[in-house]
Amino acid sequence: MKKKKLVSIKSSSYDVVIIGAGAAGMAAALTLSQKGVKVALIDREDHCGGILNQCIHNGFGIHEFNEELTGPEYAEKYIISLEKSPVDIFLHTTVVSVHREKKHKTVIAYSGLYGVLSLECRTIILAMGCRERNRGNIGIAGMRPSGIFTAGLAQRLINIDGYIPGKNIVIIGSGDIGLIMARRCTWIGSKVHGVVEILPYPSGLSRNISQCLNDFGIPLYLGHRVTKIYGKNRVEKVDIAPISKDESNTSKTFSIECDTILLSIGLIPENELSKEIGVLINHDTGGPYVDAHFMTNVDGIFACGNVLHVHDLVDFVSEEAKKCAGFVFDYIKKGESKELQGNVSVGANVIYVIPNKYATDTDNTFYLRTFILKNNATLTLTHNGKVIKTRKLIHIQPSEMIRFTVEKDVLNKADITPGASLEISIQ
Numbered sequence: 001m002k003k004k005k006l007v008s009i010k011s012s013s014y015d016v017v018i019i020g021a022g023a024a025g026m027a028a029a030l031t032l033s034q035k036g037v038k039v040a041l042i043d044r045e046d047h048c049g050g051i052l053n054q055c056i057h058n059g060f061g062i063h064e065f066n067e068e069l070t071g072p073e074y075a076e077k078y079i080i081s082l083e084k085s086p087v088d089i090f091l092h093t094t095v096v097s098v099h100r101e102k103k104h105k106t107v108i109a110y111s112g113l114y115g116v117l118s119l120e121c122r123t124i125i126l127a128m129g130c131r132e133r134n135r136g137n138i139g140i141a142g143m144r145p146s147g148i149f150t151a152g153l154a155q156r157l158i159n160i161d162g163y164i165p166g167k168n169i170v171i172i173g174s175g176d177i178g179l180i181m182a183r184r185c186t187w188i189g190s191k192v193h194g195v196v197e198i199l200p201y202p203s204g205l206s207r208n209i210s211q212c213l214n215d216f217g218i219p220l221y222l223g224h225r226v227t228k229i230y231g232k233n234r235v236e237k238v239d240i241a242p243i244s245k246d247e248s249n250t251s252k253t254f255s256i257e258c259d260t261i262l263l264s265i266g267l268i269p270e271n272e273l274s275k276e277i278g279v280l281i282n283h284d285t286g287g288p289y290v291d292a293h294f295m296t297n298v299d300g301i302f303a304c305g306n307v308l309h310v311h312d313l314v315d316f317v318s319e320e321a322k323k324c325a326g327f328v329f330d331y332i333k334k335g336e337s338k339e340l341q342g343n344v345s346v347g348a349n350v351i352y353v354i355p356n357k358y359a360t361d362t363d364n365t366f367y368l369r370t371f372i373l374k375n376n377a378t379l380t381l382t383h384n385g386k387v388i389k390t391r392k393l394i395h396i397q398p399s400e401m402i403r404f405t406v407e408k409d410v411l412n413k414a415d416i417t418p419g420a421s422l423e424i425s426i427q
Contacts, residue, residue: 011118014040014088015332017107019095019273020127022050023314024305024321026078028125031325033085037332040119041087042109044094048082049075050129051152052314054159057180059207063315074314090114098124098277105300123300123328126279126288127321128270130306132177138265140172142229145236151177151264155184164188166260170238171195172226176204176312176399178264183212185262193256194219195264196226196240201373203266203399205312226261227253235259267310277301284352285309292341292359293327294320299336302328309354309367312401316367323365337361340419347382347425351398358422360412365405370426373397379404382423388414396426 016032018025021043029041047053052060055071062068065077082089093111107119132150149157149165155177157163167190171178174197182192195213200223202209213220221240227248228239237257241248269287271279279288280297287308288296295302304324305317330337341357344366353368370377377393379402389410396402404424416422 010115011120012040012088014038014119014121016040016123016125016328017042017105017119017121018125018127019107020050020129020305020307021045021048021089021091022127022129022305023052023074023078023317024129024307024324025050025125025127026075026082027318027321028127028304028325028328029087030078030081030085031322032329033082033087035325035329037329039087040090040107040121041082042090042093042095042107042119044092046092048079048089048091054152054156055180056159057184060314063313064318071314090117093117095273098273100277100298103300122332123302125324125328126271126274126296126301126303126307127305128273128307130267130269130286130310132263133266133268135263138172138263140226140229143231145229145231145234147231147235147259148229148261149263151175151181151262154181154262158184158188164190165262166190166235166258168193168258169260169262170226170256170258171262171264173197173263173265174199174202174204174209174220174222175264175266176208178262179204179208179212181262181264182218183216186216186218190260192216192218193258194221194240196221196224198225198243199223201397203264205399206397229261235261267306269307269310271307274303274307279303282352282356284346285354287354290355291357292355292362292364293331293337294324294355295327295331295336300331302331309352311367312399316401316403320367342416342419343421345421345423347380347423349426350424353424358406358411360408360416360418363405363407364411365403366424368402368404368424369398369400370396370402371398372426377426379424379426381406382425383414383416383420386414388416388422393426 015038017040052071052075060069060074095109097108099106109117154165241253288303304321351369358364379391381388
């Protein structure tokens with residue numbers, strides 16, 4: 001048998017390789033580049049920006065740029081800056097493996113533009129973003145006809161590819177993408193017959209409930225679930241039932257005729273590569289465990305953005321990525337910090353807290369979510385029952401992320417034993 005010709009591998013060396021060129025990856029790359037760090041930015045798509053490129057609605061950039069932008073406009077601001085920077089950007093490139101050798105790593109990637117790449121680096125930032133949950137994640141009974149899309153796919157079909165997914169639509173789940181698509185589908189002439197949410201409260205931001213549903217008279221069925229999908233070749237109708245005591249009340253089932261179903265049932269951090277590298281995954285977030293400096297359990301590998309935990313605003317993704325980049329810079333210059341960090345645990349009414357550790361040598365900004373809906377709540381940071389800091393919250397709900405900063409002076413004045421655990425709770 002004739003031997004196959006070996007494909008040549010192009011090798012390069014960097015201080016940091018960033019995997020993913022969405023909001024997190026771009027912000028981290030630009031921050032590090034401005035500090036004089038040699039950076040490679042990799043993305044499997046043909047353009048930087050990630051999901052931002054298909055989000056043509058406004059509402060982005062209020063915190064980051066002090067102006068209201070569409071998704072492409074937000075991405076463009078970073079892309080313009082990156083094009084002027086020395087960052088090496090590898091688009092249409094997919095990372096297939098990461099090899100660790102003592103203090104150095106080697107990233108292997110395949111590309112239709114560059115061939116096989118072998119990028120040696122000191123550090124890696126995971127910034128792969130997240131993906132949508134699909135029908136298989138919620139197990140709806142019925143046939144498997146065409147006409148069932150995730151809300152994000154429908155968004156891409158309409159905003160980028162120019163296709164209309166359907167004319168009579170039911171949306172399952174009240175996540176933000178689904179709410180935005182309810183409005184978008186109405187604008188293009190489709191009829192959205194309702195949004196069905198299994199929880200007794202919306203999963204999306206309050207502003208999207210108002211602007212995307214209420215403004216267009218689209219019904220929101222809270223505390224309901226789709227119990228069956230009908231259709232042989234194409235979706236024909238769905239059965240919907242209210243939920244009582246965690247069970248579907250089938251005696252009150254009603255049907256809606258439709259040709260299309262959009263699923264907006266949550267997002268999952270994209271961490272298959274992380275697991276292969278040996279990164280420890282937090283089951284509460286679906287993303288990696290990270291220390292106070294956003295480093296994973298694997299030395300020199302950091303994570304930020306939606307691959308770490310799903311954010312509600314892209315502005316906070318950029319903010320977190322910049323913080324992560326600052327710590328990566330310190331690591332490159334000084335090596336791993338020898339400071340003893342302490343664990344941060346979740347208390348009453350808190351789903352998760354990121355980062356999972358705190359440090360006393362810097363201000364610590366925590367990102368967290370609650371599982372309660374409440375006005376006039378109080379967030380409390382404690383150590384062995386002793387209150388370290390509190391913050392009043394006017395309104396909280398599971399769909400809205402909470403940012404909580406604890407200054408290093410506050411921790412030092414509290415005279416906390418180095419490495420002691422802290423707890424964040426909400427009442």
